């Protein structure tokens with residue numbers, strides 16, 4: 001009888017982190033990724049918040065991640081004319097609140113780490129496999145790719161991004177009308193990286209706040225990462241692939257905007273190593289699962305990237321889903337024994353746990369993006385004049401973000417070696433070996449709690 005095997009569609013950040021979680025849980029899986037390989041230049045920055053750093057620690061990825069990241073302590077806000085109006089130690093305070101740092105990466109380096117370190121990567125990740133169809137039968141699934149290949153497993157995790165094929169197939173099968181309105185686009189993003197410019201301050205995240213736009217500039221070890229968020233005239237639910245002409249025109253529109261007190265956007269654009277323009281969808285999908293299919297990552301919770309919560313949300317989702325699947329597999333043993341109903345119960349529990357949190361992150365990210373882009377006159381006055389005076393970002397960090405961060409789930413079967421806690425206690429306490437054992441066998445008495 002074949003062992004329980006998961007087919008993950010999408011080998012992006014969400015698919016790969018899920019692979020790591022499943023590997024540690026002892027659950028077999030294969031990843032189908034449509035791209036030939038990940039471009040080592042692609043993407044801008046991707047930052048980890050402390051709740052995700054805990055999961056990286058559990059997965060044994062933290063040590064190497066630490067060597068790749070760039071520390072961030074400060075956010076420097078400026079006007080498009082280059083006037084600095086607020087310097088905040090918001091990231092330093094994040095570390096003081098939660099123990100772990102806010103870790104900034106080049107997205108390609110983070111993805112490369114996840115890809116390279118995946119156990120049995122060569123046999124588990126299949127590139128050039130664009131999934132086009134999923135067939136569900138009584139004991140499992142058949143997943144078909146555009147090249148005619150077919151992969152079989154017990155279930156599918158769709159981790160194929162905002163414009164998800166798996167979500168579309170799932171909704172069509174359930175005869176639900178595809179809920180187009182779940183993902184709306186109000187902003188376009190122009191993002192990329194360039195070699196590090198002279199004059200940038202280490203540990204500083206620059207943010208230009210302007211009418212209907214904002215620009216972020218992250219300072220990495222060897223590169224700087226830029227993102228323009230440009231508000232569209234009319235929000236849309238239609239998919240749109242931005243052309244090279246649109247990208248060039250947007251770069252020209254913001255060329256003279258300051259991105260630090262000394263640099264204009266054209267200074268990074270002229271030396272860009274990679275850039276891309278895309279519509280940034282936002283939304284939360286209503287139903288996260290169907291028959292033997294469950295969704296994870298940007299395909300269910302897509303948010304504005306300004307606050308850096310998108311991948312972080314996928315990491316916590318991967319932990320939640322893995323915890324549930326592992327319990328089921330331990331109880332049932334093999335694929336033949338696991339019914340559709342049993343999987344559905346795990347999927348429903350995963351959605352129940354994750355949806356409220358994901359919804360809050362989508363909303364917080366939306367509000368942040370609009371406040372710094374002076375979406376209306378109130379945002380402008382508060383952000384430009386009142387916020388710096390009362391240190392509103394710190395108030396929001398402590399009152400809004402930190403309560404969400406502290407709720408972050410961890411894998412309930414792995415210990416945390418580099419556990420850290422700041423002034424705010426984690427909702428899910430340190431995973432020690434004793435706690436893991438107690439979780440496996442609730443009758444076992446804690447004997448080695450000393451490791452906490």
Ligand SMILES: Cc1cc2nc3c(=O)[nH]c(=O)nc-3n(C[C@H](O)[C@H](O)[C@H](O)COP(=O)(O)OP(=O)(O)OC[C@H]3O[C@@H](n4cnc5c(N)ncnc54)[C@H](O)[C@@H]3O)c2cc1C
Nearest residue numbers: 010012013014034046047131161297298305308310311312
């Ligand atoms: C400029 C920018 C900055 C960001 N900064 C941060 C940050 O600091 N912190 C943070 O947490 N998040 C950040 N995000 C968000 C983060 O990048 C996303 O949340 C994350 O990439 C989502 O991962 P995913 O795997 O769900 O989707 P994707 O990244 O879209 O990956 C999906 C993968 O599936 C593959 N795929 C698609 N269709 C198919 C198919 N049919 N068959 C097989 N494979 C398929 C794709 O090729 C791709 O590799 C940022 C986003 C942007 C745009």
